[in-house]
Amino acid sequence: MILRRLLALLVLAFSVRAQDVRPLTILHSNDLHAHLLSDDQGRGGFAYLATAVREERARSSASLYLNAGDLVQGTPVSTLYRGLPIYRIANRLGVDVSTLGNHEFDYGWLRIQNFIKAAKFPTVSANVVDGSGALLAGRPYVIKSAGGIRVAVIGVLLGDLVGNLATPDKVGPWHLLPVVETVRKYAAEVLDKSDLIVVLGHIHDEEADAILQQVPAVSVVIVGHTHKAYAHLHDFDGRVGALVTAYGVELGRLDLQVDMTAHRLKSAEWKIIPIDARKIVPDPRVAHQVAHWEAKVSKIVDVQIGEAKRRFEKKDLQMLIQRAMAEETGSDFAWVNLGNIRDVIPAGPVLARAIWNILPFDNAVVIGKFKGSQLPPKVREGQSIDSDREYTLATTDFTASNQASKDQFGVSGLAFPKIAALQRDMVIGWIKKKKILE
Numbered sequence: 001m002i003l004r005r006l007l008a009l010l011v012l013a014f015s016v017r018a019q020d021v022r023p024l025t026i027l028h029s030n031d032l033h034a035h036l037l038s039d040d041q042g043r044g045g046f047a048y049l050a051t052a053v054r055e056e057r058a059r060s061s062a063s064l065y066l067n068a069g070d071l072v073q074g075t076p077v078s079t080l081y082r083g084l085p086i087y088r089i090a091n092r093l094g095v096d097v098s099t100l101g102n103h104e105f106d107y108g109w110l111r112i113q114n115f116i117k118a119a120k121f122p123t124v125s126a127n128v129v130d131g132s133g134a135l136l137a138g139r140p141y142v143i144k145s146a147g148g149i150r151v152a153v154i155g156v157l158l159g160d161l162v163g164n165l166a167t168p169d170k171v172g173p174w175h176l177l178p179v180v181e182t183v184r185k186y187a188a189e190v191l192d193k194s195d196l197i198v199v200l201g202h203i204h205d206e207e208a209d210a211i212l213q214q215v216p217a218v219s220v221v222i223v224g225h226t227h228k229a230y231a232h233l234h235d236f237d238g239r240v241g242a243l244v245t246a247y248g249v250e251l252g253r254l255d256l257q258v259d260m261t262a263h264r265l266k267s268a269e270w271k272i273i274p275i276d277a278r279k280i281v282p283d284p285r286v287a288h289q290v291a292h293w294e295a296k297v298s299k300i301v302d303v304q305i306g307e308a309k310r311r312f313e314k315k316d317l318q319m320l321i322q323r324a325m326a327e328e329t330g331s332d333f334a335w336v337n338l339g340n341i342r343d344v345i346p347a348g349p350v351l352a353r354a355i356w357n358i359l360p361f362d363n364a365v366v367i368g369k370f371k372g373s374q375l376p377p378k379v380r381e382g383q384s385i386d387s388d389r390e391y392t393l394a395t396t397d398f399t400a401s402n403q404a405s406k407d408q409f410g411v412s413g414l415a416f417p418k419i420a421a422l423q424r425d426m427v428i429g430w431i432k433k434k435k436i437l438e
């Protein structure tokens with residue numbers, strides 16, 4: 001009798017425990033960068049991503065799809081229409097929550113308000129504030145319900161946005177609050193209103209790790225910005241961070257077991273789903289909308305400007321573009337940072353579209369005159385320079401205004417008073433003259 005009772009209690013205890021743990025799948029992408037179409041290797045494309053999201057959702061009992069910023073900037077539709085069509089098309093991807101990336105500022109901060117208005121999904125960003133403390137995105141977090149789990153999603157953006165990743169004219173009256181402190185503040189605010197706290201961050205990998213290490217109330221960080229997928233899930237005492245490759249070539253799938261009593265993860269399994277356009281059936285409505293917008297730009301960008309004898313990776317293109325800028329401006333040197341180069345040139349006919357994808361930014365080329373001794377070390381490297389001779393140096397207006405950043409010259413005080421043409425037009429013009437790239 002006693003034994004039977006004990007057994008019943010045990011069964012009850014187990015069933016209570018079992019009920020306390022609920023499954024949740026978080027699908028995630030980052031840095032889609034307006035790559036509406038698949039790349040030259042059949043990877044990515046919004047219509048294929050939409051299908052993958054739908055199929056993965058069908059394989060989950062409860063799911064959320066989070067997008068970690070930099071939705072716009074990267075292809076001609078975004079550049080020519082200043083990002084807005086990308087938000088319209090993204091409305092059909094099934095995004096539950098998105099956050100701002102640094103490139104959302106590329107068309108000026110006022111444009112971000114149009115993005116937020118056009119989006120049918122909420123955009124959260126907790127640390128972009130003005131002098132009065134008002135938030136650019138309007139809301140720091142949302143609380144979504146999925147499978148009976150109240151999931152708080154807090155958005156954050158790179159702490160060093162201004163002066164490093166965006167020029168002050170684009171950012172206007174907004175400034176960035178420290179990432180970890182801001183997350184800590186809002187995590188405390190949502191603690192009693194949620195069962196699981198997720199940070200959706202367009203942030204450096206180190207910032208993501210710092211959140212996991214320093215704010216234990218946060219169970220998950222979905223990351224964007226680096227463009228390069230994590231080799232494995234970042235795990236700090238069962239709190240996890242995930243990041244997938246940019247341009248929609250991958251979708252992340254994080255399968256969680258959420259302990260509803262302890263408000264923490266019981267387990268987390270992560271996998272990366274390749275968006276393979278040769279295997280996935282495109283979502284017809286998204287495909288239709290993509291075709292509609294691509295048709296508008298096709299006349300301008302789908303024209304052949306030359307031929308590539310081989311594939312040019314980003315490093316090769318950095319050299320090529322520097323050469324084009326130096327030759328076109330008659331400068332002694334030209335310098336661009338690797339982050340300026342956003343895509344590759346496949347072997348074969350070169351379309352203007354490739355250069356739009358490589359140089360989506362409306363950067364102008366600017367020129368300055370400097371004594372050899374004043375040239376930044378990154379420009380002097382590998383060159384024989386006469387310290388007293390005067391040299392001309394071409395770069396972009398973006399590099400010139402963020403020159404002190406370690407990703408740029410890493411020095412300040414250089415003046416570039418002369419403005420030449422738009423960088424993209426200059427490179428297209430140069431390739432047209434060269435005809436063959438080898």
Ligand SMILES: [Zn+2]
Binds near residue numbers: 033227
């Ligand atoms: Zn990005």
